[in-house]
Amino acid sequence: MQAAIEQGLIFGLLALGVFLTYRILNFAYLTVDGSFTTGGGTAAILIYNGIDPYAATAAGFAAGAVAGLITGLLHTKLRIDPLLASILTMIGLYSINLRIMDGPNVGLNMREGQALTTVFKPLKEAKLMASWWTVGILAVVVLAIAAVIIWFLATDFGLAAQATGDNPQMALASGVSTDWTKIVTLMISNGLVGLSGAVYAQFQGFADVQMGIGLILVGLASVIVGNAILGTRYMVLAVIGVVLGSVVYRLVLYYAIYWEIAEAGDMKLISAVLVVIALVISQSQTIRGWAARISPFNRGQAVPEPLTAPELAAEPAEGPTPVDPDPVPGRAGRPAPAGPADHAQKGS
Amino acid sequence: MLELSGLSKTFFPGTANERRALRSISLRLAEGDFATVIGSNGAGKSTLLNVIAGSLPTDSGTITVDGADVTKLPAYRRASLLARVFQDPQAGTAPHLTIEQNMALALTRGRRRGLGPGVGWTRREDFRAQLEVLGLGLEDRLKTRVGMLSGGQRQALSLLMASFTRPRLLLLDEHTAALDPARAELVTELTRKVIADSNLTALMVTHNMAQALRVGNRLLMMHEGEIILELDAGQKRRTTVADLMDRFTSVKGQMADRSLLS
Numbered sequence: 001m002q003a004a005i006e007q008g009l010i011f012g013l014l015a016l017g018v019f020l021t022y023r024i025l026n027f028a029y030l031t032v033d034g035s036f037t038t039g040g041g042t043a044a045i046l047i048y049n050g051i052d053p054y055a056a057t058a059a060g061f062a063a064g065a066v067a068g069l070i071t072g073l074l075h076t077k078l079r080i081d082p083l084l085a086s087i088l089t090m091i092g093l094y095s096i097n098l099r100i101m102d103g104p105n106v107g108l109n110m111r112e113g114q115a116l117t118t119v120f121k122p123l124k125e126a127k128l129m130a131s132w133w134t135v136g137i138l139a140v141v142v143l144a145i146a147a148v149i150i151w152f153l154a155t156d157f158g159l160a161a162q163a164t165g166d167n168p169q170m171a172l173a174s175g176v177s178t179d180w181t182k183i184v185t186l187m188i189s190n191g192l193v194g195l196s197g198a199v200y201a202q203f204q205g206f207a208d209v210q211m212g213i214g215l216i217l218v219g220l221a222s223v224i225v226g227n228a229i230l231g232t233r234y235m236v237l238a239v240i241g242v243v244l245g246s247v248v249y250r251l252v253l254y255y256a257i258y259w260e261i262a263e264a265g266d267m268k269l270i271s272a273v274l275v276v277i278a279l280v281i282s283q284s285q286t287i288r289g290w291a292a293r294i295s296p297f298n299r300g301q302a303v304p305e306p307l308t309a310p311e312l313a314a315e316p317a318e319g320p321t322p323v324d325p326d327p328v329p330g331r332a333g334r335p336a337p338a339g340p341a342d343h344a345q346k347g348s
Numbered sequence: 349m350l351e352l353s354g355l356s357k358t359f360f361p362g363t364a365n366e367r368r369a370l371r372s373i374s375l376r377l378a379e380g381d382f383a384t385v386i387g388s389n390g391a392g393k394s395t396l397l398n399v400i401a402g403s404l405p406t407d408s409g410t411i412t413v414d415g416a417d418v419t420k421l422p423a424y425r426r427a428s429l430l431a432r433v434f435q436d437p438q439a440g441t442a443p444h445l446t447i448e449q450n451m452a453l454a455l456t457r458g459r460r461r462g463l464g465p466g467v468g469w470t471r472r473e474d475f476r477a478q479l480e481v482l483g484l485g486l487e488d489r490l491k492t493r494v495g496m497l498s499g500g501q502r503q504a505l506s507l508l509m510a511s512f513t514r515p516r517l518l519l520l521d522e523h524t525a526a527l528d529p530a531r532a533e534l535v536t537e538l539t540r541k542v543i544a545d546s547n548l549t550a551l552m553v554t555h556n557m558a559q560a561l562r563v564g565n566r567l568l569m570m571h572e573g574e575i576i577l578e579l580d581a582g583q584k585r586r587t588t589v590a591d592l593m594d595r596f597t598s599v600k601g602q603m604a605d606r607s608l609l610s
Contacts (some may be wrong), residue, residue: 029498105546116392154466155462155464155465155466156456156461156463156464156466157461157463159452159466160453160461162444162445162449166442167441170439172403172424173401173431173432174427174456174457175459176453176461177425178424207375233493
């Protein structure tokens, strides 16, 4: 089970990257499958060639960020739809990844009889892999990165990035260069995905050109499951929820195999079904209302906040719906602002 | 403060749907001028605001704000000079961000946004003081998501966000049209107050002739992409809604005749 939690934490970095695109930028986004391998492949080939594993891991982040930059430029400068831009980058990266690794895979255990050094070497030597020690160390590292993201999103630039996804018209009118915020956020997002790939390659002892396939679903599942558990009302909980969601996801897979409900080949199907279930749950008013009653964190989402503010003294007496004195055809009578329950599921 | 010269904009040029939204518009607003713009649908009022704000490119003509030629600048780079309130109460604020975060975005409008905290203690106190002016109790709800607010509250907040940084030019695009009468009245009063308090230069598009006469010191009537009537403060005081209606109908009649003859 520790191994499942370790994997969950490592993929938590990927999920954080997906969170930045899917929730913050409100993008349907698929480059993840490619940039994870780019990060993993870059780190692996560098380690294989004797580079310090920490530097190699950082290079994995940078390689992922470059992938994000490319998608960002395709979308903002060439005006390609984000979904298509992300697919184009993902497909293109497959060939790039083969070039980076100079083949379909790179082993990280031995080279010419000599053990290679990865970031997990000290833990391996101490025979602490798949122990609570590794879980604890990974948890500290991943949560520290989550804290950096929480900080980032609360800065002036972070708020501009959030506004870019939330209301692009307002962002532009506020002087936000939405092209720039999108590019930077995509770079950070894919950097995290690349970092996740770099750590995971070292964790499993090799990088493989196939290692990223289907991971967008893993990321989405983590984001949706995590946000369903901890809500999206508070950014701190939303971000931590993403890491938690990744761990929960891994545990579900682990127990599915442990209890012999599924076999290894069923993983992708389970991923897809889990995303469907999580999406249905997060959209169902009934279940959300029910979750809001039992969860201390979800309250603000499903239960409307009482509107206590004193409206102007001239508040109209409740009667027939007031008629706009000078209606604009087709524009007047806008629906009231969406109910609070809708806000938690932005982009879902 | 604002100078437009020869602004033209044609939609779908060269097609059967060609529509000349602006025909060589020239206009000069002095510092502190508050002009209201009226006209029927399709007169070009919103196009005029969109062109000034940079949401639409012009076909020809120049736009100068506070001495700076902004004709070629993208919308986000004009934001340091001008601020805008949209008709749709949902358009001017980010619904998933809190009131204070929205205020922070307004505060940094047109400035470089770095990695400083978006809402620090000093800013929060400032926002609280600004929100008190609205008299809606929003100062006690700084951490409420804006999506939770009513349309009137959101529009009042949008107005405050557009004005408290004292932009050189304030653009109001039928910003009370989507509200019920009481809230429209509230937002109109707030508009008058913030513009007077900060001595802002403003251009307000409205469908409501009474409102157009009541606020501001100048009035412009547009029809088919042209400014067909300009009233200064004195003329505006002597004009009634009925006068405007007459004027409007006669112009429309003339236009109809002209188009029949041509």
